[in-house]
Amino acid sequence: MSGQSNYNPKTGIEKWLDARLPIIRLGVDTMIFPSPRNLNYWWTFGAILAVMLVSQLITGIILAMHYVPHPDMAFDSVQHINRNINWGWMLQPMHAVGASMMFLAVYIHMFRGIYYGSAKNPREMIWIVGMVIYLLMMATGFMGYVLPWGQMSIWGAIVITNLFSAIPPEAAGTAVTQWLWGGFAVDGPTLNRFFSLHYLLPFLIVGMVILHIWALHIPSNNNPTGISIKTKADTLNFHPYYTVKDAFAIVVFLMIFSYFLFFKPDSMGHPDNFIPANPYSTPAHIVPEWYYLPFYAILRAVPDKLMGVVAMFASIGVLFALPWLDTSKVRSMRYRPLAKQFFFLFVLVCLGLGWAGAKLPSDLVFATGVDADGHEVGLTFVWMSRILTIYYFAFFLVILPILGLVEKPKPRPASIEASVLGTDKGDN
Amino acid sequence: MLKRIVSLAIIASFSAGAVFAAGAGAKNKTQDWHFEGMSGTYDKAAAQRGFQVYQEVCAACHSLKYVAFYNLGDKGAPFYDPEYPNPNDNPVIKAIAKMFTIIDGPDESGEMFERPGITADKLPNPYANEMAAKASNMGALPPDLSLMTRARADGSNYLYSLLTGYEDPPEGMKLSPGMSYNPYFSGGNQIAMGNPLSEGRVEYTDGTEASVDQMAKDVVEFLTWAADPKMEQRKRTGWVVLIYLFLLALLLYGSYRAVWRDVKH
Amino acid sequence: MSTPVESDEPTRRDFIHIASGTAVVAGAGFLAWPLIDQMNPSADTLSLATIEFDVSSLEEGAQVVAKWRGKPVFIRYRTAAEIEEARSLDVSVLKDKQTDSERLVPGPDGKLKPQYLVAVGICTHLGCVPLFDPKDTKGGEYGGWFCPCHGSHYDNSGRIRKGPAPTNLVVPPYWYMSDTVIQIGKEASV
Numbered sequence: 001m002s003g004q005s006n007y008n009p010k011t012g013i014e015k016w017l018d019a020r021l022p023i024i025r026l027g028v029d030t031m032i033f034p035s036p037r038n039l040n041y042w043w044t045f046g047a048i049l050a051v052m053l054v055s056q057l058i059t060g061i062i063l064a065m066h067y068v069p070h071p072d073m074a075f076d077s078v079q080h081i082n083r084n085i086n087w088g089w090m091l092q093p094m095h096a097v098g099a100s101m102m103f104l105a106v107y108i109h110m111f112r113g114i115y116y117g118s119a120k121n122p123r124e125m126i127w128i129v130g131m132v133i134y135l136l137m138m139a140t141g142f143m144g145y146v147l148p149w150g151q152m153s154i155w156g157a158i159v160i161t162n163l164f165s166a167i168p169p170e171a172a173g174t175a176v177t178q179w180l181w182g183g184f185a186v187d188g189p190t191l192n193r194f195f196s197l198h199y200l201l202p203f204l205i206v207g208m209v210i211l212h213i214w215a216l217h218i219p220s221n222n223n224p225t226g227i228s229i230k231t232k233a234d235t236l237n238f239h240p241y242y243t244v245k246d247a248f249a250i251v252v253f254l255m256i257f258s259y260f261l262f263f264k265p266d267s268m269g270h271p272d273n274f275i276p277a278n279p280y281s282t283p284a285h286i287v288p289e290w291y292y293l294p295f296y297a298i299l300r301a302v303p304d305k306l307m308g309v310v311a312m313f314a315s316i317g318v319l320f321a322l323p324w325l326d327t328s329k330v331r332s333m334r335y336r337p338l339a340k341q342f343f344f345l346f347v348l349v350c351l352g353l354g355w356a357g358a359k360l361p362s363d364l365v366f367a368t369g370v371d372a373d374g375h376e377v378g379l380t381f382v383w384m385s386r387i388l389t390i391y392y393f394a395f396f397l398v399i400l401p402i403l404g405l406v407e408k409p410k411p412r413p414a415s416i417e418a419s420v421l422g423t424d425k426g427d428n
Numbered sequence: 429m430l431k432r433i434v435s436l437a438i439i440a441s442f443s444a445g446a447v448f449a450a451g452a453g454a455k456n457k458t459q460d461w462h463f464e465g466m467s468g469t470y471d472k473a474a475a476q477r478g479f480q481v482y483q484e485v486c487a488a489c490h491s492l493k494y495v496a497f498y499n500l501g502d503k504g505a506p507f508y509d510p511e512y513p514n515p516n517d518n519p520v521i522k523a524i525a526k527m528f529t530i531i532d533g534p535d536e537s538g539e540m541f542e543r544p545g546i547t548a549d550k551l552p553n554p555y556a557n558e559m560a561a562k563a564s565n566m567g568a569l570p571p572d573l574s575l576m577t578r579a580r581a582d583g584s585n586y587l588y589s590l591l592t593g594y595e596d597p598p599e600g601m602k603l604s605p606g607m608s609y610n611p612y613f614s615g616g617n618q619i620a621m622g623n624p625l626s627e628g629r630v631e632y633t634d635g636t637e638a639s640v641d642q643m644a645k646d647v648v649e650f651l652t653w654a655a656d657p658k659m660e661q662r663k664r665t666g667w668v669v670l671i672y673l674f675l676l677a678l679l680l681y682g683s684y685r686a687v688w689r690d691v692k693h
Numbered sequence: 694m695s696t697p698v699e700s701d702e703p704t705r706r707d708f709i710h711i712a713s714g715t716a717v718v719a720g721a722g723f724l725a726w727p728l729i730d731q732m733n734p735s736a737d738t739l740s741l742a743t744i745e746f747d748v749s750s751l752e753e754g755a756q757v758v759a760k761w762r763g764k765p766v767f768i769r770y771r772t773a774a775e776i777e778e779a780r781s782l783d784v785s786v787l788k789d790k791q792t793d794s795e796r797l798v799p800g801p802d803g804k805l806k807p808q809y810l811v812a813v814g815i816c817t818h819l820g821c822v823p824l825f826d827p828k829d830t831k832g833g834e835y836g837g838w839f840c841p842c843h844g845s846h847y848d849n850s851g852r853i854r855k856g857p858a859p860t861n862l863v864v865p866p867y868w869y870m871s872d873t874v875i876q877i878g879k880e881a882s883v
Contacts, residue, residue, distance in 0.1 A: 037693050062731055079494045079574070082658065084735040087727035089658035090665065236691065244687045247717070248680040255673045262666025263466050266578060274579035274655075275571075420692050498740045516740050548740035672720060679713035686709050 006032050034235035035242055036223035038420050042116075043221065043242075044249030045109040051250050052102040053209065057202055059095040060144075067147065069195035071188045074149035075276040093265040099141050100268040101257045103291035106134060114322065115343055117331030118222040124323040126215040131320050133208045136201050138292070138316075143198040145289055149191060150273030155286050157186045157194070158279075163299075166306040185279060225419045226331025227412060234416035285360065293357030294350050298392065300361050301385035311389065318396045325396050327404030335410040339403050346395045349388045356385040454611040456585040457592070459645065463584075463652055467667070469660050470653050475506035477632055478650025481643050484630045486573060489565065489621075491553040494574035495654050497525040498547045504660035506653060516547040528552055566606045568620035577648070577655045580614060584652045591644035594623035743878030745870065748809050756825050758814060761877050765814035765822055766865060767838070768875075771849055775827070775836065776807045779850040789860045793850045796861070798881070800869040811875065812851035813865050816840040818858040823847060838862070 007025040009015040018025055066085050068077040081088035110130070113119055119127035146157045161180050167173030182189030220229055229235055236242070260267060268290065272283045288296050298315050302308035318325075333340045361382035368378040413419035462471035479500070482492065500507045501515025512518035525545035530552055533540035545552070555561035562569050577583035589612040597609035607618040625640045632638050653659075734742075744761050746768060751757060756769035771779070779793040796812075797805045816823050823838035823845070824831050833839030833846035835854045840847075845856030852861040868881035 037691065058728065062728065065732070076494075080735075080737070083494060083499065084737045086730045086733050086735060088731060088735075089662055090727060091731060236693075240687050241691070244680065244684045247713075248677065248684050251673055251677045251680055255670060255677065258666060258669045258673060262662050262669065265662070271579050271581050271583065274575040496737065496740065498736065502736070514739075516743060546745070548737070672716075672723075676713065676716045676720060679709065679716050682709045683713045686706055 005029050030217075031239040031243075032237040033217060033220070034229070034232070035221050035238050036229060036234060036416050037236045037241075038223050038225065038416055039221060039242065039245075040224050041245075041249055042108070042112040043223075044246050045105050045112065047242075047246035048105045048250050048253045049102065049109060050209070051254075052098060052105060053202070053205065056095060056098050056102060057206070059091050059098065060199070060202065062091055063095055064199060067195075069147065069192050071149060071191055071277070074147060074191060078148045090261070093261055095144075097257065097261045097265060097268055099144060100289070100291065101253075101260070102137070103141065103289075105253070106137060107291070110134070110319075111347060113222075114346075115333050115340075116222055116224060117226050117326065117328070117333065119323045120326060120331050121323065122219045123215075123222060126212060127323055128320060129208055129212045129215055131316075133205055133212060134319075135316065136205045136208065140198060140201040140205065141289065141291065143194040143201070146191065146194050147198060148273060149277045151275040151277060151281075151283050152270045152273040152286070154186055154277035154279060155282060156288055157190060159286060160288075161186060161190075163309045163312075166309040168306075187279070222331065223416060224332060224334060225413060225416060226334070227416055227419070230415050231417065287358055290354065290358070293355075294353035295357070297353040297357035297381075297385040298389045300357075300382060301389040315389075315392060318393065322396065322400075326400045327402075328400075328407065328409070329404070330409040330412065332412075335412050336403075336407055337410060338407045339400070342395060342399050342403065345391070349391045349395070353385060353388045353392065356381045356388065361385070454589070454593070456582050456612065457589045458585050459588055459648075461584055461652070462649065463659060467663060469663075470504065470506070471649055472506055472508070473634065474646045474649040475653050476650075477634065477636060477643075478646035478648070478653075479506055480632065481625075481630055481647040482573070482650055485624050485643075486647065487551075487554060489554055489561070489570040491555075491570075491572045492551045492574050492654060493553060493572050494550070495657075496548065496550045497521055497528075497545060499657055500524060501547075502657065504653075505657060506650060518547075521547050525549060565620065570621070573651055573654065575655045577652045579655075583655070584648050586612065586614070587651065588644050588648045590619075591625055591647070592640060743876055745874055745876050747874050749873040751809075753808075754827065759877065761813075761865065766877055767810070767812050767814045767825065767851070767862075769810045769812075769825075769849070771808050771810055775849045778836065779848060780807075782848070788853050791850075791852060791861055796850055796852075796864050798868055801872060806869070809875070810850060811864060811867055811877065812862040814838075814862070816842065816845055816858055817853065817860045817862065818843055818845050818856070823862075 005025055005028075007018075007022075007028040009018045009024070014024060017023070063081065066077060066081045066088065068074060078092065081092045083089070085091075113127060113130070142156070142160060146153045161177055164176045164180060165173050167176060178184065180190070181187065182193060220235070270287065275283075287293070295312050295315060299308045299312040302311045328336060328339065330336055333343055359381040361380065363381050364376060365379045365381060365384050367376040369376070371377050462468060462474065482490075498515040498521060499505060501512065501518040501521040502508060503513075505515075507518065507520050507524070508515075509518050509520065512521075515521050525547050528545040528549070528551065529542050530545045530549050531540050532543050535541050555564065558569060577587055580586045590610060593610050593612040594608060595611070597603055601609070603609060603618055607620060608622050609617060610619045611617045613619040625643050627640060628638050629640075629643060630638050636642060742762065744759060746757075746759050748768065748770070751768065751770040753770050754772050754775075756767050759766045759768055776793070782793075784790045784792055793807065794805055796810070797807060800806045814822050818840065819842060821840050821842035823840040824833075825838055826832035827836050827849070831839060833854075835846050835848035837847040837849040837851060837854075839845070840856065840858065843857050845858035846854050847858075847862055848854050850861075851864070853859070865877050866880045867875050867877040868879065870876050
């Protein structure tokens with residue numbers, strides 16, 4: 001798909017520029033890039049994420065003009081932005097709610113990739129770069145949540161940085177946490193470096209996104225059938241076909257974003273973050289932002305501190321290996337009846353883990369009876385997390401590898417064109 | 429078995445601190461607020477009365493440190509007057525500011541001095557500092573109220589329930605010294621703040637009867653505004669944005685259909 | 694790219710694209726305004742754009758320096774002799790020709806109050822704050838202000854008399870809200 005170019009410079013200036021910096025050629029070739037003609041709306045989330053990234057960068061740079069990264073002033077400066085800065089009441093929630101919306105989009109984007117086999121040969125590098133982007137997003141989002149310096153900010157920072165204290169002190173666990181904090185606790189130095197890194201990481205994300213798109217332009221998009229592009233009849237130019245489709249999807253997504261931004265700005269956050277940070281008083285119930293909840297549940301599902309941390313990081317790490325764990329020769333689960341069912345169960349498990357992450361481990365999912373002291377007993381969330389955690393890992397480490405070998409896929413169309421026209425039901 | 433589960437849960441929860449159920453609190457009494465819904469606005473008259481309640485009752489102990497006097501006359505604020513788009517020119521705002529004493533300084537001799545408030549001032553803190561506030565309240569710190577309705581789940585209903593929820597402790601319950609019984613309190617059911625409202629505690633200038641229920645509603649209206657002063661602006665902008673995006677979506681869908689008209693996909 | 698599909702009926706087809714393109718551009722234009730406007734002075738800054746000052750607290754012959762928009766403002770209660778000195782000056786000798794009464798504003802009764810002189814305390818040469826000391830030479834040779842940076846002398850009306858400064862001290866917008874209270878930062882609304 002790469003190689004030949006569709007750009008013919010006409011004027012002298014264009015030729016001059018093209019010989020020195022072929023930026024117009026890059027733009028033209030990107031725009032008329034041949035894409036599979038059957039991409040559905042699940043493929044619009046890439047463009048949606050690009051828009052959200054730009055929105056976060058712009059609002060973030062603006063907020064940095066007014067925000068003060070100092071423990072005595074951070075909380076006040078966020079209030080100052082919301083109360084005094086022109087349009088600050090819109091720009092600050094735009095950044096905070098925007099982060100949530102970006103994670104929503106990235107999760108849909110990732111689930112789509114798993115379902116249609118977009119991670120698999122020859123797109124492993126697209127997936128791996130994407131996972132690096134996701135990790136950078138998690139780090140950026142976490143540090144950004146610390147900046148308003150409310151109760152959830154500081155306690156989130158304390159809890160997450162304490163994950164590193166799971167490393168035994170003799171193996172430099174204490175040294176690592178003190179290095180992270182710049183002191184003996186989460187305090188001013190921590191806030192200041194989080195601010196610096198929160199500003200830096202998004203630019204790394206931009207760099208990674210460029211690599212992500214570059215890698216995408218080598219084999220072109222995967223598509224709902226998972227079948228590779230064979231002829232020109234399988235493709236359409238990116239512009240205007242997918243620019244207009246993406247634009248429509250972006251606007252629909254922005255409507256959802258706007259609803260939360262203007263009418264429910266607090267719904268993605270936590271009331272405790274409207275209380276200024278107090279390192280001497282822990283809120284009754286610490287919860288991370290919703291987009292970390294599944295991992296938080298996995299962390300708490302393991303009764304050993306170090307192993308919990310390992311499990312949590314492993315749950316993200318296993319995603320990197322997905323291209324090789326899914327052994328099926330068929331990319332799209334559309335033609336894999338069993339894998340499809342396991343996949344939908346996996347989605348439910350992730351939602352269930354998120355639910356468990358928001359609850360106290362000892363809360364009951366449902367009661368089965370009453371013990372001798374009159375307390376209700378039943379399935380607690382920590383036990384639910386354990387069951388779901390087992391499925392989470394089993395999906396990647398057992399189900400996908402074995403299923404690919406034993407499952408008998410349904411017949412697939414001969415080509416993208418054939419699937420679109422419905423002419424042919426081949427079985428390659 | 430339960431013990432085992434509980435101990436496991438404690439181990440599994442973070443080293444950072446004890447995790448326990450939030451507030452044994454009773455369920456909030458839900459009110460129909462004027463500011464609710466996608467086009468809800470603040471009831472200005474109620475918010476003005478609420479300011480009076482804050483000023484005459486709450487302000488003795490509670491600061492409202494993020495609110496400046498000029499905020500009171502902003503668009504969407506309780507004392508907004510369209511005749512004075514710049515709240516700093518609004519005589520009502522100026523008069524309110526003047527009623528408060530502001531500690532300013534230091535002057536040439538290094539002393540702090542008192543002066544009447546101006547519109548640019550923020551509402552003064554009743555105590556010099558946090559420790560002074562605690563010392564005057566038997567160790568309990570009266571929290572700042574600027575964000576109170578957003579810093580509690582279902583904040584407006586919570587605050588209303590709390591203010592109207594004082595009652596005698598149930599039989600056999602022993603209150604700690606200086607505490608009052610309030611089943612709605614999020615930090616347990618013993619609260620360090622004594623019942624602040626009683627019938628006729630303030631005398632409303634607009635003739636409204638100052639029942640406990642009325643004062644609680646009014647002060648919640650005011651404090652909800654204080655916590656979210658740009659709500660009206662936000663919702664109004666939200667409507668414009670949503671309508672624009674909806675029309676744009678229609679146009680783009682038309683564009684999309686036109687582009688894809690002859691293409692099977 | 695002109696038309697994406699074969700242009701058998703270009704006008705009708707193009708219309709929808711032009712309409713949506715215009716709507717996108719218009720929306721982006723409206724969105725740009727908050728992004729620009731956020732850099733303008735914020736509400737707390739604007740709340741100090743005007744200050745009120747009670748001149749009745751001044752003593753004759755003294756000046757008070759008020760802070761207004763991050764600048765010093767000299768408010769001086771001039772003696773009768775000083776007023777007379779300022780008025781009797783022949784304007785033609787000045788670099789920046791202004792009479793004393795042109796540098797004053799009327800009170801609520803419509804009459805000037807020559808005893809109160811208000812001027813921004815920033816030398817018009819390179820922005821230093823001139824010194825005030827009518828009883829000594831520290832205040833310059835003309836009984837007004839002296840800028841120590843490059844030696845500009847101002848008279849008691851704030852007019853430049855000697856030295857490199859090109860213009861007189863700036864008179865800020867102000868008006869008498871009452872007989873004794875001036876508001877700096879705003880002209881009287883007529």
